[in-house]
Amino acid sequence: MTPRRQRMALIAAVVAGVAVSVALALVAFRENVLLFFSPTEVVAGEAPTERGFRLGGMVAEGSVSREEGSLTVEFVVTDFANSIPVSYTGLLPDLFGEGQGVVARGQLNTDGSFDAEEVLAKHDENYMPPEVAEALERAHPEGSP
Amino acid sequence: MMWRYAIPIVMFVGLGALFLNGLDRDTRTIVSPFLGKPAPEFALPQLEDPEATLSNATFGGRTSLLNIWATWCPGCRDEHPFLNELSESSGVPIYGLNWKDDRAVALTWLDTLGNPYTASGYDPVGDVGIDWGAYAAPETFLIGRNGTVLYKHIAPLTPAVWETEFVPRITEDCGSYPCK
Amino acid sequence: MIPELGQFALVLALGLALIQASLPLIGAAQGRDEWIALARPMAAGQFVFVAAAFLILTHAFTIDDFSVRYVAMHSNTALPFAYKVAAVWGGHEGSLLLWMLILAGWTLAVAAASRSLPEAYAARVIGVLGIVSVGILSFMLLTSNPFDRLLPAAVDGNDLNPLLQDPAFAIHPPMLYLGYVGFSVPFAFAVAALLTGSLDKRWARWTRPWTLGAWLFQTLGIALGSWWAYYELGWGGWWFWDPVENASFMPWLAGTALIHSLAVTDRRGIFKSWTILLAILAFSLSLLGTFIVRSGLLTSVHAFASDPERGLFILMLLMLITGGALVLYAMRAGRMEAEGGFKLVSREAFLLLNNILLVVATGLVLVGTLYPMVLDAAGYGTVSVGPPYFNTTFSIPMLPLVLLLGLGMHASWLGMRGETLVRKLVPAAIIAVLGGIVLTVVVSRGLDNVLTPIGIIAGLWVVIASFWDPIMRLVRRESRTVPLSRAQWGMIVAHAGVGLFVLGVTVTSAFTIESDQAMAPGDSASIAGFDFEFRGVREVEGPNYDAYEAEVAVRRNGSPVTLLAPQKRVYRVQRNPMTEAAIDPALRRDLFVALGEPLGGNAWSVRIQYRPMLRFVWLGALLMALGGLLAATDRRYRAEQRQAAEVTPGRLVGNTETA
Numbered sequence: 003m004t005p006r007r008q009r010m011a012l013i014a015a016v017v018a019g020v021a022v023s024v025a026l027a028l029v030a031f032r033e034n035v036l037l038f039f040s041p042t043e044v045v046a047g048e049a050p051t052e053r054g055f056r057l058g059g060m061v062a063e064g065s066v067s068r069e070e071g072s073l074t075v076e077f078v079v080t081d082f083a084n085s086i087p088v089s090y091t092g093l094l095p096d097l098f099g100e101g102q103g104v105v106a107r108g109q110l111n112t113d114g115s116f117d118a119e120e121v122l123a124k125h126d127e128n129y130m131p132p133e134v135a136e137a138l139e140r141a142h143p144e145g146s147p
Numbered sequence: 148m149m150w151r152y153a154i155p156i157v158m159f160v161g162l163g164a165l166f167l168n169g170l171d172r173d174t175r176t177i178v179s180p181f182l183g184k185p186a187p188e189f190a191l192p193q194l195e196d197p198e199a200t201l202s203n204a205t206f207g208g209r210t211s212l213l214n215i216w217a218t219w220c221p222g223c224r225d226e227h228p229f230l231n232e233l234s235e236s237s238g239v240p241i242y243g244l245n246w247k248d249d250r251a252v253a254l255t256w257l258d259t260l261g262n263p264y265t266a267s268g269y270d271p272v273g274d275v276g277i278d279w280g281a282y283a284a285p286e287t288f289l290i291g292r293n294g295t296v297l298y299k300h301i302a303p304l305t306p307a308v309w310e311t312e313f314v315p316r317i318t319e320d321c322g323s324y325p326c327k
Numbered sequence: 328m329i330p331e332l333g334q335f336a337l338v339l340a341l342g343l344a345l346i347q348a349s350l351p352l353i354g355a356a357q358g359r360d361e362w363i364a365l366a367r368p369m370a371a372g373q374f375v376f377v378a379a380a381f382l383i384l385t386h387a388f389t390i391d392d393f394s395v396r397y398v399a400m401h402s403n404t405a406l407p408f409a410y411k412v413a414a415v416w417g418g419h420e421g422s423l424l425l426w427m428l429i430l431a432g433w434t435l436a437v438a439a440a441s442r443s444l445p446e447a448y449a450a451r452v453i454g455v456l457g458i459v460s461v462g463i464l465s466f467m468l469l470t471s472n473p474f475d476r477l478l479p480a481a482v483d484g485n486d487l488n489p490l491l492q493d494p495a496f497a498i499h500p501p502m503l504y505l506g507y508v509g510f511s512v513p514f515a516f517a518v519a520a521l522l523t524g525s526l527d528k529r530w531a532r533w534t535r536p537w538t539l540g541a542w543l544f545q546t547l548g549i550a551l552g553s554w555w556a557y558y559e560l561g562w563g564g565w566w567f568w569d570p571v572e573n574a575s576f577m578p579w580l581a582g583t584a585l586i587h588s589l590a591v592t593d594r595r596g597i598f599k600s601w602t603i604l605l606a607i608l609a610f611s612l613s614l615l616g617t618f619i620v621r622s623g624l625l626t627s628v629h630a631f632a633s634d635p636e637r638g639l640f641i642l643m644l645l646m647l648i649t650g651g652a653l654v655l656y657a658m659r660a661g662r663m664e665a666e667g668g669f670k671l672v673s674r675e676a677f678l679l680l681n682n683i684l685l686v687v688a689t690g691l692v693l694v695g696t697l698y699p700m701v702l703d704a705a706g707y708g709t710v711s712v713g714p715p716y717f718n719t720t721f722s723i724p725m726l727p728l729v730l731l732l733g734l735g736m737h738a739s740w741l742g743m744r745g746e747t748l749v750r751k752l753v754p755a756a757i758i759a760v761l762g763g764i765v766l767t768v769v770v771s772r773g774l775d776n777v778l779t780p781i782g783i784i785a786g787l788w789v790v791i792a793s794f795w796d797p798i799m800r801l802v803r804r805e806s807r808t809v810p811l812s813r814a815q816w817g818m819i820v821a822h823a824g825v826g827l828f829v830l831g832v833t834v835t836s837a838f839t840i841e842s843d844q845a846m847a848p849g850d851s852a853s854i855a856g857f858d859f860e861f862r863g864v865r866e867v868e869g870p871n872y873d874a875y876e877a878e879v880a881v882r883r884n885g886s887p888v889t890l891l892a893p894q895k896r897v898y899r900v901q902r903n904p905m906t907e908a909a910i911d912p913a914l915r916r917d918l919f920v921a922l923g924e925p926l927g928g929n930a931w932s933v934r935i936q937y938r939p940m941l942r943f944v945w946l947g948a949l950l951m952a953l954g955g956l957l958a959a960t961d962r963r964y965r966a967e968q969r970q971a972a973e974v975t976p977g978r979l980v981g982n983t984e985t986a
Binding site for chain 1: 679680683684686690695710716724843845847903904905906921923924927928930933
Binding site: 152153155156159160163165224225228259260 | 396399400477481482485600604607611642645646649650653654656657658660661697
């Protein structure tokens, strides 16, 4: 190839590569981007029922319950303005607990409850996952509750 | 053809602007819904003396600080020396809200590190913390003479934050700094 | 008093770094020999002071000096001694000091091993490294001083995060940083080359061993991190596409592209400006990784307690270093004339494809990692990009990459007939396809995904194609031919590692069986032909933790395989529970059991996993690193050093070697 043709081939290859990657990214994003919603937004009907999303808030005090010997655990995720009952089957993360911040990934049922496929808790005692913190800030009633 | 060697720098500058924007939107600088609103009503037994109460009345119409702390929180240890210093120099009474903690451990902590608090409320369950919208420790609220929340800071208090955010507000509310 | 000496040592190091970053560069531009000569002593002095600071901090940890805030935050009297040492890099400030120590170490190595380079060029390289040092040292002194005092001193420390109390963690950050920071060397070589203006291809030859060195440490560091996450995080995955993992993976991908493009520039004198750009990209992505981990911009399980102020500082640093290099690039890269073209079927063409695919892969990871931030900045709310995105999009450039790899290794420089290349490798391809089909049938129980046999065949194809030349030599008993050089062996071993890696990833992600079970003593679960019998839980005591320990007996067809003892630990200081999984490793398969929480009535939740060929993933990474080591120590580079010392600087040396 002449140097000029070689450069053209190079540019063409780069352009094609970038174009393909952008197209792929867009397609994969549409399918794999998970939106985050707070209990208040879910109650307001902003969250989808036909696809999964992430729900975040605090695990309400006294809400964690399970049948003896069962892997399925039920708890309530709250932002202190609204609450969503969540059901999850499987191992909970180490720092899961009442009064702790939590992010659950899963699907909303038509009856307003949430089936979690995965539950994430924060990894140290100091700070919350920022999206949970933000959700709590937004949802908190003005002045005192 | 020289222009194409400038493509990387142009892309990079765009990315840099994005990062800068991202930093500004840090969740910790969100405006609290409390700002300018009356402080939540609360009453708690005091840490040192369970018979005494810490409540809104305790602020007594003075410019005050409410600091949410706990012994399990490293950030609280971080800011503690600075709080000790402020209790001497600022003229603003600092009230503590001992959050989700153990009374004995909390008292030992104050013995060892010094006690900057005029009084501390004891909130082992975390109810009052929730009323104040606390989701992390430490947090510091500035309460004005009329009982409204003037400012809220999440994460350890630093001299820089104190100078830029607290001092001007205290000066305005109290008329002078240090506050008389 | 001693900690103050540590801080003083850092200040002195900053002073030397300032000289190192200015005078040698000015001297090289103006031809002042006495300023050029300052570069090496400054680098050595800087290393001495940074090392002193590091030793002082380590000392503070070993004597439990809780009047140093960083020590109080990350250590405890009850912490075992080895972890007190590892705790030095258990938090932000100390790990930054480690970063700096490694940078000073690489600079010292460059200073010591650059005698063969033209003096002015070596001074420029060391000067550019000095600029990076100035940035990191001032970052440390201004925002993250590890020697800050805590007065009055704490009675006892807050303890090291239990997740980090682990042997693999102890060596993971040093390895990773050796890689991350090592990319500063090719970066400095590239910027120095841009500063020099007219640039010949010897630059590429000098840069190659350094890049290989950084890359092999990075490979080991990432593999160690993945291994650590697998057994320590207790979830049983080995890669989560977490922002922090991506932060270390992106410079690795760019570094891999750089290694290959350097080979072309070295041999053929083409792709010069592209190679320079990759060198800038690899180090910038390293800095970006540092920024992501420490700014709080993206959330991650591995992230340090974050601080926007620190984020801003690193961002400024990134802007200055990368931005400066890219401005220089825009001004100077046009002067680099290619020394010829290349043919369609040639080693050069295949390496070009390799580069494009690797850069596309880097871009896809970058987009997925930064997308949540972009959306947040645009006000569209908080989103996350899940592992499925990465798994899908990443495999798309990777598949052609590994398929072409087998061909590219056997293509000649300067070009050859496509027919010759294909004919040579047809037998290898047939073996790979047949072997892949057999292996798929053996490991799978019912085929559900068409990509699985393709992945298996691709992995085998790369392994076989890598070893094809030595195999053919053996078969034909060609003793008369020149023996393979160490660099060629390096290429063979590293690429075989890629093949094993692809094989391991494909099989383990397709055929892993995971099951969460509620188990009471006496209960059994059958997974992948193994019977897991839960025999109950007892309490045990560790040096600084209490734990519940389960006993799980594993049998296959009635005969015992192993006894597993997963634990749920509570470390006494921080009081956080932590899962310690139990693993029975084997080359063929891993058995993994993690203990969850009590479910009432003696029952516990238990996670059981069967992972076939997981070890191939890390074995592949180890072979890649070994290949890098072989290539980096090829005698060509040592010979070059001796030879160049005798050649007048500035004169282009023609390359007469053949591939």
